[in-house]
Amino acid sequence: MLDVVFNASEEILVSSSADPNKLVSDGNSVLKASEKLVSLLVMPTNTTANISFTLESVEGRVFMVGPNVTLDKFPRLDTTNSAVDIDLIGIAKNNSQRSAAVAFLSYSTMENLLKPDFFNTPNDTIKTMMSTVISVTLHKTTNTKLTKPVNFTFKHIRKLVSNGSLSCVYWNISEWIVDGCSVLETNSSYTVCSCVHLSTFALIMQTSRPPENDSLLELLNLVCVIVGLVFFSLALLTFAFCQWRPGVNNVARINICVSLLLAHILFLLTQQFLSFIRPLQVLCAVISGVLHFLFLSGFMWMFIEAVLLFICVKNISQISSKKKREVFSTRFLCAIGYTVPLVVVAMSAAVDPKGSDSEHCWIKMDKDFIWSFLGPVAVILALNMILFVCIIISLNSNLKNLNAEVSQIKQKKIMTFKTMCQFVVLGCSWILGFFINGSKELEIIFLILNSQQGTFIFLVYCVLNNEIRQQYRNFWRAVLPCRIL
Known part of the structure; x- marks a missing residue:
């Protein structure tokens, strides 16, 4: 009989309209029918008796105590996602027949009818149901006055937001209200309420x-990222097809472009098709891991570029070519640039296999798991800032030794401009992200600078390189006449 009735209740839940009045009416009907039906399970007993049942949409626990009860303390009534502590023995002692019965029901789908939006609050907030809806009633008990407050333990069925405010509420015919209920304790997994x-x-x-x-900020973000991707691509084409002098090491710059180009493309595509990807949890977790790896490898290559630039400015690179190839070979740098991020991502996945956020297909922001990304990034940015300051000091010292000739002054200005551009190329501008704290101005500056790393790489190493510019001129001289003809 229970199965038939609750299956019928499930049909009501599925077919209920969006009309709030209809939802409230259907919800009250389901509650009333359920409680009346469960009351049929209550039977007289001299000591104790209990009945439990579990159906698809509801779990129930019915407990009865009689005049000859031998329990010193009434046991907790548990369901999958909730529990109740009630002094049923004390209630029974206050009844003429020295008996009492309690029915505890836990509805897994009742929130579809008794929606959290029916909780009226002064502030315009978003309400989220964090537990199953439960019902506790005393049946065939003359005196229903409680001897002690009743405590309910709710297991959270959704992720608790750090800035969220929890309220223990009860249903009062047409709305959720808090009168007579309060939160005793809470953590990330459960909350204990007292009523x-x-x-x-x-x-x-x-x-x-x-x-x-x-919308303006979103448009600016999209435009800046697309422009950055274009210049990442132009820089990669230049590194691939132009002829470079012997000894020029572009491996770090190339890999910065590759890592960040792939990361930004994957991120944009993921956000574009997030509604389709989100239900595929395995795919979402894989994308989260790949993004984690690509961004970390981009920062690792920024650190390698900072080290190589520091060595170049300090003239330490003037060592034997054989030793130079051994220490700074492409294989060695690639091993460092990709192995370290891979180890970090692998360790993060081993510590928490469910560390990805299925809502955004990125690393979870709770439980400090985000520091598996922010931690390495913060260390790299700190080291790059130190190296950048050392580069500026060393470069300034070297430039002071130049004679004040016109050509040398011009070269000095170009070198100074290149050095300042390196602030963005080395990722130092990402430090702004730690200080935005709601500032729209800082957010715009952060967005523009860090989406244009490809632009600065192309500008510094391609446009301001005389040899590369000459190769571009020769290319266009060869192509333009053909177009005219």
Whole structure:
């Protein structure tokens, strides 16, 4: 009989309209029918008796105590996602027949009818149901007055947001209210509520509504990223097809372009098709891991570029060519540039295989797991800042020794401009991300600078390189006449 009734209730849940009044009416009907039906399970007993059942949409625990009960303390009633502590023995002692019975029901789909939006609050907040809806009633008990507050333990069925506010609520015919209920304790997994009466209860989280998306900022972000991708591609084509002087080591610059180009493309595609990818949790986790690896490898190559630039400025690179090939060979640098990020990602996955956020296909922001990305990035940025300052000091010292000739002054200006561009190329501008804290101005500067690393690489190493410029001129001289003809 229970199975038939609750299956019928499930049909009501599925077919209910979006009309709030209809939802409230259907919800009250399901609650009333359920409680009446479960009351049929209550039978007289001299000591104790209990009945449990588990169906697809509801779990139930019915417990009865009689005048000859031998228990010193009433046991906790548990279901999969909730539990209740009630002093049923004390309630029974206050009844003339020295008996009492409690029915505890846990509904897994009731939130579809008794929606969290029916919790009216002064502030315009987002309400999220954090628990199953439970119902606790006393049946065939003359005196239903509680001797002690009833405690409910709710297991969180959704992720708790750090800035969310939890409320223990009960259903009052047409709305959720908090009168007589309070939060005793909470953590990331469960919340304990205390109430001075019995009813239908739930746990609702309130979070502030996110600010409306700034369409201008989103457009600026999209344009900047696309421009950056174009210049990443131009820089890679230049590195691949132009002739470079012997001894010029572009391996770090090439790999910065490759890593960040792939990372930005994958990120843009993921966000574009997020609604299709999100249900595929395995694919979402793989994308999260790949993005983690690509961005970390990009920062690792920025560090390698900083080291190579520091060595170049300090003139340490003037060593024997054989030794130089051994220390700074492409294989050695690639091993460092890709192995370190791979180890970090592998260790992160081993520590928490579920470390990806299925909502955004990126690393989870909770449980400090995000520091598997921010930690290495912060270390690399700190080292790059130190190296950048050392480069500036060393370069300034070297430039002071130049004679004040016109050509040398011009060369000095170009060198100074290149050095300042290196601030962005080496990723030092990413430090701004730690200080944005809601500042729209800093966010715009951060967005523009860090989306244009490819632009600065192309500018410094291609446009301002005399030999490369000459090769471009020769190319266009060869191509333009053909177009004219």
